[in-house]
Amino acid sequence: MQRRSFMQSVLLASLAAAGKPGFLRAEVLAPTGPELFAAGLARDPWLAGWKSVGVESLGPTQASIEGRWPGSLTGTLYRNGPARFERGALRYQHWFDGDGMMHSWRIRDGQISHTARMIATAKFVQEEKAGRFEVRASGTTIPGALPIRNNDSMNTANTAVVRLGDRVFALWEGGSAYEIDPDTLAARGPTTWRSDLVAAPFSAHPLLERDGSAWNFGSLDFFGTTGLLIWRIGADGALVRTAVLESKEPGYLHSFAMTQKYLVFTFMPYRMAEDKGAFFERLQFTPDRACRIALVPKDALDAPRWFEAPFAAIYHFADAYEHRGEVVVRAARHRDIEEARSPMAAAMRGERDSSSSNTELVSLRLDLARNRARWETHGVSGFEFPTFDARAPGNQPALLYAPASVKPANAPFFNAISSIDTRAERVDVHHYGADVMAEEHLFVPRPGSTRPGDGWLVGTLLDFGRGRSGVVVLDAARVKEGPLAIAWVPYTVPLGFHGWFVHKA
Amino acid sequence: MKMLLLSMPSFIAMGLFMATAHAGDLSVTISDIREAKGSLLIAVVNSDAAWNNEAKPVAVQKVPAAQGEVKLQFKDLAPGAYAVQVFHDENGNNKLDSNFLGIPTEGYGFSNNPNVMRKAHYDEARFDVGADAANVTIRLR
Numbered sequence: 001m002q003r004r005s006f007m008q009s010v011l012l013a014s015l016a017a018a019g020k021p022g023f024l025r026a027e028v029l030a031p032t033g034p035e036l037f038a039a040g041l042a043r044d045p046w047l048a049g050w051k052s053v054g055v056e057s058l059g060p061t062q063a064s065i066e067g068r069w070p071g072s073l074t075g076t077l078y079r080n081g082p083a084r085f086e087r088g089a090l091r092y093q094h095w096f097d098g099d100g101m102m103h104s105w106r107i108r109d110g111q112i113s114h115t116a117r118m119i120a121t122a123k124f125v126q127e128e129k130a131g132r133f134e135v136r137a138s139g140t141t142i143p144g145a146l147p148i149r150n151n152d153s154m155n156t157a158n159t160a161v162v163r164l165g166d167r168v169f170a171l172w173e174g175g176s177a178y179e180i181d182p183d184t185l186a187a188r189g190p191t192t193w194r195s196d197l198v199a200a201p202f203s204a205h206p207l208l209e210r211d212g213s214a215w216n217f218g219s220l221d222f223f224g225t226t227g228l229l230i231w232r233i234g235a236d237g238a239l240v241r242t243a244v245l246e247s248k249e250p251g252y253l254h255s256f257a258m259t260q261k262y263l264v265f266t267f268m269p270y271r272m273a274e275d276k277g278a279f280f281e282r283l284q285f286t287p288d289r290a291c292r293i294a295l296v297p298k299d300a301l302d303a304p305r306w307f308e309a310p311f312a313a314i315y316h317f318a319d320a321y322e323h324r325g326e327v328v329v330r331a332a333r334h335r336d337i338e339e340a341r342s343p344m345a346a347a348m349r350g351e352r353d354s355s356s357s358n359t360e361l362v363s364l365r366l367d368l369a370r371n372r373a374r375w376e377t378h379g380v381s382g383f384e385f386p387t388f389d390a391r392a393p394g395n396q397p398a399l400l401y402a403p404a405s406v407k408p409a410n411a412p413f414f415n416a417i418s419s420i421d422t423r424a425e426r427v428d429v430h431h432y433g434a435d436v437m438a439e440e441h442l443f444v445p446r447p448g449s450t451r452p453g454d455g456w457l458v459g460t461l462l463d464f465g466r467g468r469s470g471v472v473v474l475d476a477a478r479v480k481e482g483p484l485a486i487a488w489v490p491y492t493v494p495l496g497f498h499g500w501f502v503h504k505a
Numbered sequence: 506m507k508m509l510l511l512s513m514p515s516f517i518a519m520g521l522f523m524a525t526a527h528a529g530d531l532s533v534t535i536s537d538i539r540e541a542k543g544s545l546l547i548a549v550v551n552s553d554a555a556w557n558n559e560a561k562p563v564a565v566q567k568v569p570a571a572q573g574e575v576k577l578q579f580k581d582l583a584p585g586a587y588a589v590q591v592f593h594d595e596n597g598n599n600k601l602d603s604n605f606l607g608i609p610t611e612g613y614g615f616s617n618n619p620n621v622m623r624k625a626h627y628d629e630a631r632f633d634v635g636a637d638a639a640n641v642t643i644r645l646r
Contacts, residue, residue, distance in 0.1 A: 145620065146620070146644065146646070147614075147618055147619070147620045147621070147644065147646045148622070148646055149609060149610075149612060149613070149646045150608045150609055150610065151608065153646070196604055196605040197604060197605060198602075198604045198608075198610040199604055199608055199610060200604055200605065200606070220606070223606045223608060224623075225606070
């Protein structure tokens with residue numbers, strides 16, 4: 001009897017508690033990823049940079065222009081980046097997981113308009129139909145993920161954009177390039193360059209020769225082997241040839257660099273944790289081991305020279321040049337390898353303690369006579385997404401342009417643009433403001449100019465203080481003076497990764 | 506993300522039935538067929554060796570592909586352990602096409618639908634057929 005009443009009282013107490021608002025949500029069900037992020041965004045508006053886009057397209061929207069846009073700077077800035085981070089109760093935990101969204105900023109007749117479209121990859125189409133994430137992702141374990149055919153089944157096409165010939169491609173790093181209609185931004189599907197190359201990895205940072213032909217690579221580490229596939233694409237956008245660069249060990253690389261004579265591939269050593277999980281969950285960089293560097297002559301792809309240098313965590317290489325028997329490659333080195341494994345991971349969860357700025361400029365110096373490699377630092381830190389004028393002479397460092405972090409800042413992301421001249425040991429900076437986040441700025445040559453550095457920087461901004469995104473132009477030689485003009489749209493779009501400018505008179 | 510070489514040469518050996526005393530029927534439903542193009546090639550095996558093309562399959566069928574779902578039957582199987590592999594020969598060349606790395610570029614699937622990025626092992630795809638009829642659904646990937 002006593003026991004029964006004890007049970008009853010416990011039950012009654014539970015039921016009474018269950019009837020109180022918030023009981024189930026707060027005490028029984030943990031908040032979902034989307035709920036946690038929404039709470040973070042309400043507190044910290046800069047998290048708009050990682051907010052999930054829930055619609056299939058945006059715009060066209062006429063931007064309002066502040067300042068004077070240069071009359072001869074016409075054409076289209078394409079930008080790509082992850083945008084769909086949430087479906088149902090699931091939010092991706094890794095920035096690289098989001099489905100790609102292609103943006104275009106069209107500049108003509110003194111007007112600028114913004115349009116964006118989710119890239120209709122096989123994955124995106126499948127999950128739109130299913131109404132949930134059901135395909136495995138690169139950096140998040142997806143509960144109940146369905147078996148997939150191959151790597152292209154999980155291709156998000158979310159990293160970069162390039163024009164090769166007159167074709168525009170959305171790029172990822174573990175699968176095919178997705179061709180995009182340059183006007184409507186509609187996805188035309190994964191590109192098969194040759195019948196045996198279906199789903200072959202075509203990574204996100206092709207490099208162009210002055211004649212418009214291109215080089216690229218794809219890592220074979222994703223396929224249970226090691227090494228690279230090297231791609232040579234003609235100026236007409238058609239495949240010229242491929243070659244396999246064999247490597248005896250696994251190595252991660254996101255981009256590469258080239259001089260007039262050489263391609264330079266830097267492999268970051270890592271091992272994969274044995275447990276199950278997504279690629280970036282299992283990836284463990286091994287800083288106790290050396291980076292291996294392949295110096296590949298463009299005219300002898302089967303004759304690489306190998307170098308070793310101390311470990312460095314790098315996503316983005318910039319220019320490379322040859323000088324006094326050395327090949328020198330510049331890059332943004334990450335000091336925090338956990339941040340490198342999952343950039344802005346806290347922001348992805350709706351939390352504050354991310355940092356994008358724990359980086360420094362390094363030069364990798366390959367001494368060809370002694371077959372030695374070493375890193376050199378320049379005392380320049382807190383930047384990423386470096387770009388340069390590809391017309392740089394090739395025997396000396398180019399000027400670099402990169403988003404940077406300066407004070408005051410109300411977000412743990414870049415809020416300035418810098419011009420870095422390592423020869424003059426000079427860095428010019430323009431601070432956009434504490435409430436602005438700055439993305440990659442591309443160098444666009446002034447039409448008719450031939451002098452390296454003569455042109456503009458065209459970049460994108462997210463002003464979370466005023467809830468707007470925009471495209472900015474600066475004179476590349478006068479970065480300190482700030483923007484010539486900024487074109488704003490009255491909404492924010494998530495931060496992306498890389499862009500491509502197509503000049504059209 | 507690891508993909509291992511996946512090939513299904515078991516399909517080259519066509520059409521062998523084994524006589525049985527205590528027969529059971531196996532119904533196979535193949536779902537998630539992307540296009541009504543080409544054929545589906547289905548092999549039923551009862552050993553690790555046959556799964557890996559070192560012995561003949563128990564039974565093989567080739568049926569036209571239809572978008573969505575196709576059902577077929579294997580009759581009179583002796584009670585025991587079996588596994589089924591299927592591929593969608595979209596271009597009619599009688600093989601599962603793959604790229605230069607051996608990564609499949611046509612649809613395929615295994616009984617039990619193991620969620621692996623490689624060819625499933627026999628043990629992962631194995632199921633039992635008793636004296637009564639058995640059903641398996643294979644989701645093409």
